[in-house]
Structures are given as structure tokens and as C-alpha cells.
Amino acid sequence: MTGCADETQVIVKLTEIIDRVLAGKGAADIDIGDIHGLQSPELNALAEKVIMLNTQYLSSRSFILELARGVLDAEPPRRNFFADPYKQLHSELCHLTWQITQIADGDYDQKVYFLGDFAVAINKMIASLRERQQLSDKIIEDEKQLRQYSEELKASNATKDRLFSIISHDLRNPFNALVALSETMVNDLEAGDSEMAIDYARMMHDSVMQGYQLLVNLLDWSRQQSNKIVYTPRPFNPRNVINYIIGLVELSAASKHITVEFTAGSEYTIDSDETLFSTIVRNLISNALKYTPDGGHVSVEITRAAGSYNISVKDSGVGIAAHRQAMLFSADATVSTPGTNSETGTGLGLLLCKDFVRMLGGKIWVESEEGKGSTFTFSVPEKPATDEA
Numbered sequence: 001m002t003g004c005a006d007e008t009q010v011i012v013k014l015t016e017i018i019d020r021v022l023a024g025k026g027a028a029d030i031d032i033g034d035i036h037g038l039q040s041p042e043l044n045a046l047a048e049k050v051i052m053l054n055t056q057y058l059s060s061r062s063f064i065l066e067l068a069r070g071v072l073d074a075e076p077p078r079r080n081f082f083a084d085p086y087k088q089l090h091s092e093l094c095h096l097t098w099q100i101t102q103i104a105d106g107d108y109d110q111k112v113y114f115l116g117d118f119a120v121a122i123n124k125m126i127a128s129l130r131e132r133q134q135l136s137d138k139i140i141e142d143e144k145q146l147r148q149y150s151e152e153l154k155a156s157n158a159t160k161d162r163l164f165s166i167i168s169h170d171l172r173n174p175f176n177a178l179v180a181l182s183e184t185m186v187n188d189l190e191a192g193d194s195e196m197a198i199d200y201a202r203m204m205h206d207s208v209m210q211g212y213q214l215l216v217n218l219l220d221w222s223r224q225q226s227n228k229i230v231y232t233p234r235p236f237n238p239r240n241v242i243n244y245i246i247g248l249v250e251l252s253a254a255s256k257h258i259t260v261e262f263t264a265g266s267e268y269t270i271d272s273d274e275t276l277f278s279t280i281v282r283n284l285i286s287n288a289l290k291y292t293p294d295g296g297h298v299s300v301e302i303t304r305a306a307g308s309y310n311i312s313v314k315d316s317g318v319g320i321a322a323h324r325q326a327m328l329f330s331a332d333a334t335v336s337t338p339g340t341n342s343e344t345g346t347g348l349g350l351l352l353c354k355d356f357v358r359m360l361g362g363k364i365w366v367e368s369e370e371g372k373g374s375t376f377t378f379s380v381p382e383k384p385a386t387d388e389a
Helices: 007-022 041-068 084-104 117-170 172-190 194-227 238-248 251-256 274-290 348-360
Strands: 232-238 259-264 270-272 296-303 309-317 365-367 372-381
Touching: 007 041, 007 232, 041 084, 117 365, 172 194, 172 296, 194 251, 194 274, 194 348, 232 238, 232 274, 238 259, 238 296, 238 309, 251 259, 251 274, 259 348, 270 274, 270 372, 274 309, 274 348, 348 365, 348 372
Parallel strands: 259 296
Antiparallel strands: 232 270, 296 309, 309 372, 365 372
16 A cells, blocks of 8 residues: 555454454554654554554464473563463473483482473482482492402411411421421430430521411411501610511521621610510521521611601512512412522411511512522601601
8 A cells, every 4th residue: 555544454354363363363564654744643542552463463363382392492572462371381491301311311309390280200210210210320339248258258268278278288397397307316316326416406506596486477467467467666675676586587597508697777765665676687588597508698778767767677588579579468469489508487477478468558568689699678657656656
């Protein structure tokens, strides 16, 4: 239309639009020029309202169709009463989508309030998933506990096997030798051969010392396995302890013509557990004598390092192959290598050394080369391990 619009045609056009909206059909686009120049202000105002309602209807219809297709990122029309009931639905659907994403990621603490029965069903599913997750977590924890029990049982069986080996073989050997030597010595004494008796007495002493060493290690080891050894630090003079131990092994060293030397840079006082310290030194010196051939040399030395003392036991013995050094302090090493005079052992000595050094708060290590001897060194902190913890 041009100029003054035909009011009758405008009224018919507006009526058609209203009918289409009321019938739920898509409203037709209106050319604003169709009502330009209307003479009736009332009809002009009515036309503008119908056009506005038509526009709102079109935008709300598009929004609702998008929701029906599952498009939740559609922008809700503003100030549109046609779409107002669906705006809350849109918000709830967006929140529900976020909740379902959280549930899919394993967050079973969500609580859904969407649309009654649907929310009840979803919340039942969440509760079921939560129970399954808890059951799964418990199964994982139980499996972890079972693995731990399995390892403990394995260690316990290894302990039992080692104990039987010691009792049935290693501990019996020194006493077998003692019985044989004592019988021979009695025969020599009855025959008046005192010189041979003296030699046998020395050999008997070595057998007794071997048996004593095995028994002490066995008792210490069993106490350590039962967690009955308590770390008790107090100040003591390591020089006195080492000299006492050297005195204990003096005859064993003399029987193999091994010289034992002890060097300390100055007079030291160590604040640690004297019993554990003594056991470590005794085992290291005994091992050094065991693997050093006749006419060899063993030296013990104390040096002061940063914040600790290092005690080294060096021998001129057979040495240790590189591939065996890593196994020396391992519980998997079930037996030790026989000594140069076929001395037997249990392999417990170095295990005790490792555990006792750890209780003292220090470290233990070895430097060795086959045919060139070995040096075992352990460190002891200047202050008690409990003070450093």
C-alpha cells in the first residue's frame, strides 16, 4: 500500500495474525509500511501492539523449538511473556546437564531436583553408583591389604626357612667341630702329646667363637624381627668398645696369623646406642677375619665427618665381586660365602648391621674389588638419632 493505508485491509491482516498465533501456527512477517499513514490513532496503536506480540511470539517459538531439539545454548528471549515459562525450564536443563557431567566424572554427591519422578529415578541411580564406587574402593583397599599380607607372609616364610637353615646346618657345624676336636685332644693328652693338645684347644676356641657369634646374631636377629630392640642412646667411648671387641677375636686372628690394627684420630665420645654400635663393629670385624687368608691384615679406623663419625673396617681378604655387592645387605641373600678356612655363616650379620645402622640414624656401604680386599664403613650421627628426627 502507498499513502493512506486501507483500514479495512489492515484490520483483516491483523485479525489473520491473531488467528494464527491463537492457533499455534507460525505468524507471518508484517511490513510496517502496511500500516503507515493510518488515520485512526486507535487502529494504529492496535497494529503496533499486534506487531510486537507477533515478534515476541516468533522469538519465543524459535527458542522453544531449540529446547525441544536439545539445544541448551540457545539465548532465551528477553522481556517475552510467551517464553517466560520455558526460561526456568531452560535454566534447570542447563543445571541438570552440568550435574550429569559431574556424575559421569565420578561425583556421586550430586542431588537432582528436576521434574519429580525423573529426579527420583536419577537420584536412585546416583545412590546405586555411589554404593558401587564405595564397594569398588573397598575391594581395591582389600586387594592392597591382601598384597601386604601376602608380602608379610612371604617374609615370614623366608624367616622360617632361614631359621631352620641356621639351626639345622650353620649352628650345628661349629659344635660338630668342637666335639671332634675335644675327642682328639683328650686322646692326645692321654698319650702325653701336650703340644698337639694346645693346637686343638686353639681350634676349639675358634669353633666356640664361631658358635657364639652365630648364637648372638641369631638372638639379635630374632629380637629385631619381633621389634623388641629399643634404641637407647647414651654417651660412650667408641675406642673402648672397639678395643674390647678386638680382644674377643684376638685368638681367632692369631690362629690365622692375621694382624688387627685400630686407629682413632683423637679421643671421641659418641652419643648413640652402645649395644647396637658394638654389634655392628663385632660383625664387621668377624667378617673381615673370616674372609682374610692366613697372614693377612685387618684395620679399624674412626674418622670424623660433617656431623657424624665414620667407622671403617678394612681387610686384605678375597674381596667381593661387583654383582654381589648389591646383594650383601639384602634379605634375599639367604646364605653367606664360606670363609678362607671354610668358616660357615648365616648371612645374618650384614642384615643386622644394615638394620642397626638405620636405627642409629646412619648409613653403611662397602668398597671392594675381587682379590684386593674390602672396606666396610658405617656412619653414626654426632647427636642421637631421636634428636635429629
